[in-house]
Amino acid sequence: MSTQLPNHTHDAAIFTRAAQVQACPDLEQFLELLLGPGDAGSTFTSDESRRAAWRLHSEKLLRLVEPGSRPWGWWQYDAPEPALPRESDLDYLVRCGLFTRAECVRLLEARVQPAEHATRNP
16 A cells, blocks of 8 residues: 555645645735734634735735834734833834834824824734
8 A cells, every 4th residue: 555645645735725825815814914803703724824824915914004003913923022001003113123214204294193192902
């Protein structure tokens, strides 16, 4: 009897996972990466698949948020440390040296001032 079946099965599972990750997330998954899971829970099959989707699509998602803020996926997978209580996204990014020059220009052009006590939905 051949031992190829288990290897093919394993390879098929890896290929299937890779194909799922490569595919664009559906609308609900895309929104989850932007805003976080809804009340019904995650639309991803696992945290691993959500993290992989974030890694593949983070650049696109980062362009969708206002300057001085970050999508939910960034806070889950890329933030270097937790935010302080009642610290706004902008204050956090400035404190951690993550506020980019391009964001500064966009905010100055829009004349946006950082909120005093903004909070984020964890």
